[in-house]
Amino acid sequence: MSKDNDLYVAPLKKAKGLGSAHTGTHHWMMQKITALAQIPLVIWLIWSIISLQGVSYVEFSAWLGQPINAILMIILVCSVMLHAKLGTQVVVEDYITNEPLKMAKLICHKILFFAMGVAIIFSILKISFGG
Amino acid sequence: MQPVQRPLSPHLQIYKLPLTALMSITHRITGVSLAIGTLLIAAFFIASASGEAHYNFVMSLATSAIGQIILFLWSAALYFHMCNGIRHMFFDTGKLLDKKKAMRSNYYVIAGAIILTAVTWILAR
Ligand code: HEM
Numbered sequence: 001m002s003k004d005n006d007l008y009v010a011p012l013k014k015a016k017g018l019g020s021a022h023t024g025t026h027h028w029m030m031q032k033i034t035a036l037a038q039i040p041l042v043i044w045l046i047w048s049i050i051s052l053q054g055v056s057y058v059e060f061s062a063w064l065g066q067p068i069n070a071i072l073m074i075i076l077v078c079s080v081m082l083h084a085k086l087g088t089q090v091v092v093e094d095y096i097t098n099e100p101l102k103m104a105k106l107i108c109h110k111i112l113f114f115a116m117g118v119a120i121i122f123s124i125l126k127i128s129f130g131g
Numbered sequence: 132m133q134p135v136q137r138p139l140s141p142h143l144q145i146y147k148l149p150l151t152a153l154m155s156i157t158h159r160i161t162g163v164s165l166a167i168g169t170l171l172i173a174a175f176f177i178a179s180a181s182g183e184a185h186y187n188f189v190m191s192l193a194t195s196a197i198g199q200i201i202l203f204l205w206s207a208a209l210y211f212h213m214c215n216g217i218r219h220m221f222f223d224t225g226k227l228l229d230k231k232k233a234m235r236s237n238y239y240v241i242a243g244a245i246i247l248t249a250v251t252w253i254l255a256r
Contacts, residue, residue, distance in 0.1 A: 032223070035216050042213055043247070046206045051255040053202075054194045057183040084166040091163060113166075116173045123180035 027086055034083035041076040061127055070128040074121050081117035085109055150237050154215060161212040168205055206251060211244040
């Protein structure tokens with residue numbers, strides 16, 4: 001397959017990483033980088049959430065007050081929000097054919113995941129620094 | 132102009148989806164569900180940052196029967212999406228793409244998701 005593709009990709013395009021779509025390499029790379037980074041963090045997140053079920057506010061604040069937990073959580077939130085924005089963008093592009101609606105959705109996703117990221121990070125810092 | 136009435140090829144409603152195709156659409160469904168689920172995670176953190184009363188309220192929701200079911204499904208969906216996502220990245224490097232290996236790796240992904248979910252709920256809780 002790569003032999004065939006080589007015929008259609010000029011050397012400059014290859015160097016820039018651009019195929020016939022002219023764009024998308026960065027999107028693809030970021031989707032994979034976030035996916036890779038998330039593997040250990042997601043296991044840690046699920047484990048933490050399930051073991052923290054039902055703990056008191058004091059215990060929860062103490063847990064999030066430990067720098068390692070707050071830092072890992074903030075890194076994970078940055079990664080997940082980018083990954084989810086990129087991921088849902090592809091789904092919208094695949095299924096929504098009405099152009100204005102598609103643009104509106106894409107813009108909403110950008111704002112929504114960014115805003116959620118900011119809100120969660122602020123909340124983490126506030127709890128972590130002592131409510 | 133009248134459209135020509137050509138026969139249509141069998142479509143999604145006619146074919147029985149092979150397991151590999153089911154895994155693919157499940158990856159998309161879990162991905163979108165998890166993305167919607169981030170709203171719940173955000174709600175939990177914002178409530179917790181708003182003080183002890185709000186924290187107690189959302190924690191009581193999370194430990195209620197419905198909360199536990201959602202939490203279980205969330206963990207299973209995320210483990211499935213993670214395992215299948217790892218396989219996706221093998222696909223991207225050109226690995227596991229022949230019929231036999233693709234089929235066999237279906238079962239690794241399903242087994243991985245079930246084992247991780249079970250182990251977490253048994254040991255972490
Ligand atoms: C360890 C964790 C995760 C891994 C390894 C992972 C991996 C991946 C990969 C490789 C893709 C690209 C699939 C493709 O190229 O078609 C993808 C897509 C996607 N992911 Fe994840 N992911 C993870 C966690 C998450 C989380 C936490 C969310 C949501 C909050 C999420 C939402 C999505 C969505 C919406 C898509 C797009 C689905 C599609 O295009 O069909 N993922 N994921």
